Amino acid sequence: MLKINKLHKSYPIGDSSLHVLKGIDLSVDSGEMVAIMGSSGSGKSTLLNIIGMLDEADEGEYILDNVPIKNLTEKKAAIYRNKFLGFIFQSFNLINYKNALDNVALPLYYQGLKRKERIEKGLFHLEKVGLKAWAEHLPNELSGGQKQRVAIARALAADPKLLLADEPTGALDTKTSYEIMAFLQQLNDEGKTILIVTHEEDIADMCKRIVRLVDGVIMEDKFVEQVRASQYV
Amino acid sequence: MxxxxxxxxxxxxxxxxxxxxxxxxxxxxxxxxxxxxxxxxxxxxxxxxxxxFKDDATNSIFIMSGRTTKANKGLQAGRQIQFKNEDYDYIKEEFGEKVQYITARIYKNVNASFQNEKNSYSVRAVHPDHQYLENTEVTIGRYINQLDLNEKTKVVVIGRLVENDLFLKTTALGKYINLNGIQYKVVGVFEDDGGDNEERLIYMPITTAQQIYGNNDYIDQINLTYNPKMGYDQAIAFSSLLTRKLKDRFSVAESDQRAVRVRNLANEAKxxxxxxxxxxxxxxxxxxxxxxxxxxxxxxxxxxxxxxxxxxxxxxxxxxxxxxxxxxxxxxxxxxxxxxxxxxxxxxxxxxxxxxxxxxxxxxxxxxxxxxxxxxxxxxxxxxxxxxxxxxxxxxxxxxxxxxxxxxx
Structure with a gap:
């Protein structure tokens, strides 16, 4: 599904440069649910950005679904992002002047689907996250948990191969966080491959595998017994 | 898009x-x-x-005469320059192609009457080309023609307002109008965009006027339009040449501004x-x-x-x-x-x-x-x-x- 070899990335800071990723090797199979953990500055977000094609590595190899990802033009990156990836952000990143349905349907617009089809699919995914009744509401009329569910529906809308979640519960209280995790687990049960960046141990424990990053290298990579979030809800 | x-x-x-x-x-x-x-x-x-400029064609040139202000070639200042038929013919022959339309003009004021209605009007005695120089639009009947000139017929073309004034609500065409005691037949009525004064005019053949008012071949003014293919600069050159030749013809000093006056609308239009x-x-x-x-x-x-x-x-x-x-x-x-x-x-x-x-x-x-x-x-x-x-x-x-x-x- 996803294969990374000897990935390096550094950022220029003034005259010197900051070596953020120092040779990452990682491979993720289809249907996995992986937590990427690390303190701030460990390089976990950079890694996720590279996997999400929002950033490019300096060195190393990245293969996604048998497609080597390198030397991307902006246009190509846009197409790959649209086709392969679904993003879930800590701050939801909904477009605040579009209602829930329009937000969910936006990736479909960039796929070139007709409006009728977009509405149909958008409603289907909203129903899946239990917010069909809120389709016409603007993001600021929704609670944090609802916003994140709309964002998940949007990430699912284009039917991506891989879901990338960057601190998906970072802005939510514990109860809502567990609800969101329960939902992500359910998606994983249905076969979706999910990568979650987090620094919360309880969230990481709800995944099937934990990868720990320290100072740009993988210190630990282990499979764990998944804690079901549904028991706390 | x-x-x-x-x-x-x-x-x-x-x-x-x-x-x-x-x-x-x-x-x-x-x-x-x-x-x-x-x-x-x-x-x-x-x-x-x-x-x-609506009243006159924009390529018009007006030629007028006056008294000399300078002595020249042994002739004294104060001499009256008088245009005659031969001057009209001279311009026509000398400049040929460069002239589009040309007409001479004699001005007279007359007391006109028809039955009980009386009024005074200006008469312009002209050549047939005058119609095109003044943008005169004949609405009923016809304009002055060459035959009128040859025969010196007593015919007139009157303005719309002259017809209104004298003939009241009846039509003037074919009737006889009395100008200073002489009867003229109305052969046409015209309109003119130049305003009311232009429609209170009476046109008659120039030869008729010359015979009746003095039995001479005098002309008050010559109007012409230059060939419209000429540009402004060519037109201005043409009118200066015309001025020089006319001054020479009447032995007028080159610097004399009054004896022979040529006004070229091209100057103003430019x-x-x-x-x-x-x-x-x-x-x-x-x-x-x-x-x-x-x-x-x-x-x-x-x-x-x-x-x-x-x-x-x-x-x-x-x-x-x-x-x-x-x-x-x-x-x-x-x-x-x-x-x-x-x-x-x-x-x-x-x-x-x-x-x-x-x-x-x-x-x-x-x-x-x-x-x-x-x-x-x-x-x-x-x-x-x-x-x-x-x-x-x-x-x-x-x-x-x-x-x-x-x-x-």
């Missing part, structure tokens, strides 16, 4: 920033408003000048032409200057909008928006704002011209209007201007990196 969803996106975005869009469009509205009004006023001035095109240039410069200010304003606002929407653009890119779709959204928004703002200005300008137009006539501005050509030209200019205004911001937007846009939470 004509994708309905794209328009939906653009309207959503404009709607979101209504006040700001309004303010940024205002400069363009003002620019076009100013331009439309100035343009209309220039048109109005041109109309006034055109009207001033001046006016230069003035109106100069005015047009000024209006264009002012209009474009203001429009550029408007474009800069819109560009500024669009850059601001792009900056404010950086995050949104980042989200869109993360969801798979291509750079092209980002560029087109910003570009179209800019074009749309410019176009709508511009049209508002144009319509306002046309409305204002319509409102104040009639009251401007005393300032020599007649019927100030904006032409269809201007509207089409303005539309194209506005689209281009909007494109220019949106280009930089759009480029800036397309270069936004989603990772940077999404970082600062």
């Amino acid at each position: 004509f994708d309905r969803d794209l328009w939906r996106e653009i309207f959503q975005s404009i709607n979101m920033n209504r006040t700001r869009t309004l303010l940024s469009g205002f400069t363009v509205t003002f620019a076009i408003l100013l331009f439309a009004i100035l343009f209309g006023i220039t048109n109005g001035l041109t109309n006034t000048f055109d009207d001033a 001046g006016i032409n230069q003035m109106t095109s100069g005015l047009g240039m000024i209006v264009l410069v002012i209009g474009f200057g203001t429009l550029i200010a408007g474009v800069v304003g819109i560009s500024n606002i669009m850059i601001f909008i792009v900056k404010e929407r950086t995050k949104e653009i980042g989200i869109r890119k993360a969801l798979g928006a291509s750079p092209k779709s980002i560029v087109s959204i910003i570009l179209m928004e800019s074009v749309l704002i410019t176009l709508i703002a511009g049209f508002v200005g144009l319509v306002l300008g046309m409305g204002i011209l319509e409102l104040i137009g009639p009251s401007l006539e005393k300032f020599f501005i007649k019927d100030p209007k904006v032409s269809l050509n201007l509207v089409i030209g303005a539309t194209i200019t506005l689209i281009v201007a909007g494109g220019i205004a949106g280009y930089l911001p759009a480029k800036k937007a397309s270069r936004i990196k989603p990772i940077v846009a999404l970082r600062d939470d």
